[in-house]
Amino acid sequence: MAMPEWRKDPVTGLWLIIAPERAQRPQGEQTIERCPFCAGHEVDTPPEVFSIRAVASSPNTPGWDVRVVPNQYPAVVNRAGAVPAPEPFYLSMPAQGAHEVVIESPDHLENIASLEQYQLLKILTAYRQRMRELSKDERWRYLLLFKNQGIGAGATLAHVHSQLMGLTIIPSEAEREIDGAQDYYNRTGSCVYCEMNALEVSAGKRIVDANQDFLTFCPYASRVAYESWIVPRHHESLFTTSDDASVHNLARPLSHLLRRLDRALGGLQCNYVIHSGPPHLGDNPFYHWHMEVLPRVVQQGGFEWGSGSYINVVRPEDAAALLRGVDPN
């Protein structure tokens, strides 16, 4: 298999991945009979690296609730690769990394909002476990856990799953966020997310849900309609250091938010991303991990490409009011 490569835009400095092998991924609708993520089809994926399964069952056989396997069509690969032939003026490097798939149900379910809280707890536990494992490898400077829910949100296989990548660089959006938080801390001595939590609680109008450990709100500068964040109420930089009680208390607001979005929007097409600090920075006073959920309601267009900005047609205050009114049970 050819090594995927990172290439750098000579004007903007943006690094992006060229990964031709991924073009061979199966596309479009799959029948259950051919779905590689269904229990009983374990042979159709690479061997598992982690699973939550019945004690009596063996790896790579049925009996699992959540299963993690290497991505068969990786955008980054876990081996040293040849550096692409240098071109004058242009920069490139091998796209080394980890790229795993978290298969989130043994049954052929296609909507993450249909899962029960106890299953979400297992899924979150699997995320934390694999992110903890990848954190031990110093080559990975950033861990990116994301879900594509629905074909319209970029999924190529419909069976519920998420992806976890270990990257050798901190990607630009993560860097912008981390630098922004660091800068805010340098100016004020406070964590910008802790400040935001306090302000959102006191304003109230953008809050969707709250429990003792987590706040769910539509952010003031929502990029897309019904964008919602789940933010820990206590300062913590890394998702990987969350204790069991905290992960348990995350399953409920995550389930509730996904169900609210599913019901309010008449079906769920969304992405979610766990924003966790770079492992090598460890716990620090400026960065605060959280989850961002981005529904796909409006197709983005030339404005977004040309400006790097967004036009959101739903005020986050209105989005939060609507979501609060939906029964999540």
Added chain:
Amino acid sequence: MAMPEWRKDPVTGLWLIIAPERAQRPQGEQTIERCPFCAGHEVDTPPEVFSIRAVASSPNTPGWDVRVVPNQYPAVVNRAGAVPAPEPFYLSMPAQGAHEVVIESPDHLENIASLEQYQLLKILTAYRQRMRELSKDERWRYLLLFKNQGIGAGATLAHVHSQLMGLTIIPSEAEREIDGAQDYYNRTGSCVYCEMNALEVSAGKRIVDANQDFLTFCPYASRVAYESWIVPRHHESLFTTSDDASVHNLARPLSHLLRRLDRALGGLQCNYVIHSGPPHLGDNPFYHWHMEVLPRVVQQGGFEWGSGSYINVVRPEDAAALLRGVDPN
């Protein structure tokens, strides 16, 4: 009508637009009978600000080839508005600006690739004319001309059209590009796009088309499959200062590129954006205007949201080879 507003993300510093009025836009398929952009339906749009039309015809009646009208559902509005009530911690400002629609055919055509070169020449002339006009207003710090071709590329009305915005801020993507070009110039004394042109001509493998005034190539760091740029071969910062001969020589490679993409990809869903320097910077040695054409082949997902980066599954060298092989006539 409520004033749309710019809001600033307190962590990343990104400015984005909240424009609830745009939610009232007509969505989905329109019949020709109800299309507001068809000749004979001039009354269904705001009065035109420019048109290319038969001498004997009157404004806002049939007889036009290209017609420019204010956007009925603007994301930015051309009047001073109330500053939103300040919130502690969060920044906002009224989204003042110009937002126009360029209606690119009197007939109900839905694919820009189906237009003849002489019609594209009229369209480009209209772009230049309106951008020249908006450049006179010092409030607009950046002009953004973009097309959404196809529902999958963000179009809400199918009839061929583009949009032109005059913005009071330089948006982040434009800023990143302009700053990158300025930085390259400061380091090397050269324009980064002039260097790129020379390298692409000598490498050859990413070139799709060339004439005496313009190069068409798939950029080395293509963000999406079949991304293609049309770049003037002579250094010029602003599209608005292009002379008639140059605009004439742009219509042909633009027509050819759109037809190649349409045929190679089996239908055209794409965005294009004119990247022209900020009017107040005028012609300068570091910025070089160009067009970027971004086909929509792969749905973007959580990787892009979480990283701000892209995974492109088609090498630009392969994309260029494929496009070169397509007959554009």
